[in-house]
Amino acid sequence: MLRTLAAQIKQYKRSVLLTPVWTSLEVVVEVLIPYVTASLIDKGINAGNMHEVYRYGAMMVGMACLSMLFGILAGRFAAYSSTGVAANLREAMYRNIQRFSFSDIDKYGTASLVTRMTTDVANVQGAIQMLLRVSFRAPLSLVFSIFMCLFIDSRLSLIFIIAMVVLTTCLALLISRAAKLFKEIFPKYDSLNLVVKENIDAIKVVKAYAREHHEMSKFDKAALALYNLNLKAEGLMALNGPVMNLVVYACMISLSWFGARFIVGGTLTTGELTSLFTYVMTILGSLMMLSMIFVQLTQSAASGSRIAEVIEEVPDMLDPTEPDTVITDGRVDFDHVCFSYKAAGDAGVIDTASLESGDYALSDIDLHFDSGETIGIIGGTGSGKSTLGSLVARLYDATKGTVSVGGKDVRSYSQDALRQKVVTVLQQSVLFSGTILDNLRWGNPDATREECIEACKAACADEFISSFPDGYDTVIDQGGTNVSGGQRQRICIARALLKNPSVLILDDSTSAVDTATDAGIRRTFAEKIPGVTKIIISQRILSIMDADRIVVMDSGKVNGIGTHKELLEGNEIYKDIWSMQTSGGEGDFDEPVNTAKEALA
Numbered sequence: 001m002l003r004t005l006a007a008q009i010k011q012y013k014r015s016v017l018l019t020p021v022w023t024s025l026e027v028v029v030e031v032l033i034p035y036v037t038a039s040l041i042d043k044g045i046n047a048g049n050m051h052e053v054y055r056y057g058a059m060m061v062g063m064a065c066l067s068m069l070f071g072i073l074a075g076r077f078a079a080y081s082s083t084g085v086a087a088n089l090r091e092a093m094y095r096n097i098q099r100f101s102f103s104d105i106d107k108y109g110t111a112s113l114v115t116r117m118t119t120d121v122a123n124v125q126g127a128i129q130m131l132l133r134v135s136f137r138a139p140l141s142l143v144f145s146i147f148m149c150l151f152i153d154s155r156l157s158l159i160f161i162i163a164m165v166v167l168t169t170c171l172a173l174l175i176s177r178a179a180k181l182f183k184e185i186f187p188k189y190d191s192l193n194l195v196v197k198e199n200i201d202a203i204k205v206v207k208a209y210a211r212e213h214h215e216m217s218k219f220d221k222a223a224l225a226l227y228n229l230n231l232k233a234e235g236l237m238a239l240n241g242p243v244m245n246l247v248v249y250a251c252m253i254s255l256s257w258f259g260a261r262f263i264v265g266g267t268l269t270t271g272e273l274t275s276l277f278t279y280v281m282t283i284l285g286s287l288m289m290l291s292m293i294f295v296q297l298t299q300s301a302a303s304g305s306r307i308a309e310v311i312e313e314v315p316d317m318l319d320p321t322e323p324d325t326v327i328t329d330g331r332v333d334f335d336h337v338c339f340s341y342k343a344a345g346d347a348g349v350i351d352t353a354s355l356e357s358g359d360y361a362l363s364d365i366d367l368h369f370d371s372g373e374t375i376g377i378i379g380g381t382g383s384g385k386s387t388l389g390s391l392v393a394r395l396y397d398a399t400k401g402t403v404s405v406g407g408k409d410v411r412s413y414s415q416d417a418l419r420q421k422v423v424t425v426l427q428q429s430v431l432f433s434g435t436i437l438d439n440l441r442w443g444n445p446d447a448t449r450e451e452c453i454e455a456c457k458a459a460c461a462d463e464f465i466s467s468f469p470d471g472y473d474t475v476i477d478q479g480g481t482n483v484s485g486g487q488r489q490r491i492c493i494a495r496a497l498l499k500n501p502s503v504l505i506l507d508d509s510t511s512a513v514d515t516a517t518d519a520g521i522r523r524t525f526a527e528k529i530p531g532v533t534k535i536i537i538s539q540r541i542l543s544i545m546d547a548d549r550i551v552v553m554d555s556g557k558v559n560g561i562g563t564h565k566e567l568l569e570g571n572e573i574y575k576d577i578w579s580m581q582t583s584g585g586e587g588d589f590d591e592p593v594n595t596a597k598e599a600l601a
């Protein structure tokens with residue numbers, strides 16, 4: 001972990017190294033000031049020599065200015081280094097997260113990744129600053145003061161040696177217990193962030209269902225768990241102060257007791273006893289400071305390891321050493337493919353033999369689609385349609401068997417090249433803030449305005465976009481909340497078309513589009529991109545009935561494959577779906593159902 005974090009010091013190495021230098025100089029000057037003061041009193045005031053008073057006075061002013069200068073430099077360098085390293089850590093995490101596969105993201109969860117990039121980094125930043133500023137200062141003063149104590153009176157030094165042992169033991173006990181609690185705190189932050197993220201993302205759903213109270217209690221529960229743990233840990237750490245005070249006063253009393261005896265015995269002067277008091281205070285103060293560093297370090301060690309975990313995470317899906325970059329055609333083959341979300345991301349760790357049949361989202365899929373074919377995929381919810389689609393663009397790796405595109409295993413291509421040619425319109429259509437044109441060019445930055453309009457026409461999106469006052473320059477709000485669900489889906493389809501794919505996968509991408517427009521999109525697909533393999537996943541038979549072949553999925557298995565007519569004759573599930581969707585004439589299904597029936601006749 002330390003090595004990973006230290007590697008992010010990068011361009012801040014110089015200031016990281018210089019901070020302790022400034023701090024040490026500050027300490028040296030600070031420590032020397034009392035000597036000058038002593039000389040000023042002895043040689044100046046007591047001797048009645050004003051010349052010496054001015055000389056030492058000027059020296060003290062100069063030293064105070066120097067100490068301030070070094071202090072300012074140390075502070076500035078520490079702040080510069082810690083904020084810089086924190087920025088590097090965030091950048092390193094962000095960069096690696098961009099390489100994450102779907103299963104890596106599933107593993108961490110988005111809320112946890114956000115906590116790690118914010119709260120955890122802030123923690124580490126605080127620790128670095130403290131470490132740079134204090135960690136040199138405290139040991140320096142400690143060593144120097146111990147040396148002075150031993151020098152003045154080694155018998156009395158026994159007192160502070162005992163005090164140091166007692167204080168260190170107590171602090172060690174406290175810190176080790178608190179460290180355990182601090183480790184538990186961060187997962188609690190994750191849970192809290194998860195609740196907040198879910199709520200804010202879905203605030204409209206929450207309001208529509210009047211579930212504010214329920215959401216509030218969910219939040220309270222997560223917040224209370226965090227509060228309780230924090231209270232426990234901070235409560236333990238608060239014992240630090242009283243323990244310190246106890247030891248300090250015990251030291252003072254013992255020093256006074258024995259010191260007074262030595263003074264009476266003539267083996268110690270009053271001046272020496274006074275300076276011993278000062279040094280003992282410095283020693284215990286430095287110990288206290290060191291203990292605070294330990295506390296901060298234990299707190300941030302948990303954060304540090306969470307950050308290092310993200311930076312060190314080797315994405316489970318890596319490109320081969322000599323990847324293929326050319327995808328010749330849109331052929332898609334599934335050769336006895338099985339897939340389990342449990343094994344995803346842990347390939348090689350989980351023994352596939354230990355997986356039970358229930359663990360598989362897909363079992364023994366053997367399908368072969370020709371280039372340019374239009375394939376419909378239908379099945380109940382949770383039957384594995386999206387999972388099947390996601391394997392083609394290698395969003396997940398097959399647990400067993402191989403998925404091939406253009407006749408080659410998808411794992412032999414570079415992911416970038418593969419996803420340039422195999423484009424998936426995901427079930428969840430997401431747009432980014434920016435204009436419609438920005439969103440369209442998101443898939444292909446080089447697309448001209450004309451190409452964008454062409455793609456929108458094919459996706460039946462041109463009509464509604466043109467009706468906006470700002471047309472293609474209409475600004476989309478974050479997440480695409482200012483366009484309707486169906487409009488969003490069509491922009492997403494156009495965005496995918498602009499990539500000139502060889503294989504286009506539409507995962508329920510027209511579910512919010514009315515059936516007439518849906519039919520229009522399929523018509524333009526057939527006319528404009530005949531060579532592209534189109535895999536259309538849908539719950540609606542009307543969306544896929546005119547496909548060349550239709551695959552019926554059931555519980556992760558292929559239940560049947562054939563044309564609409566063949567399936568209606570021989571596949572029970574398909575027949576059921578058909579009769580359910582054609583009977584009853586539910587509103588918007590009326591007209592297209594008639595079209596569908598006509599098509600059948």
Ligand SMILES: Nc1ncnc2c1ncn2[C@@H]1O[C@H](COP(=O)(O)OP(=O)(O)OP(=O)(O)O)[C@@H](O)[C@H]1O
Pocket residue numbers: 106341361379380381382383384385386387388427508539
């Ligand atoms: N990220 C995931 N992690 C774990 N399990 C998952 C994940 N995504 C889906 N599953 C599980 O895999 C199975 C198949 O899911 P899939 O999303 O492929 O279904 P689907 O046919 O697309 O359903 P729908 O029509 O509702 O979209 C389901 O049992 C689901 O619970």
Ligand SMILES: [Mg+2]
Pocket residue numbers: 385386387427507508
């Ligand atoms: Mg799905």
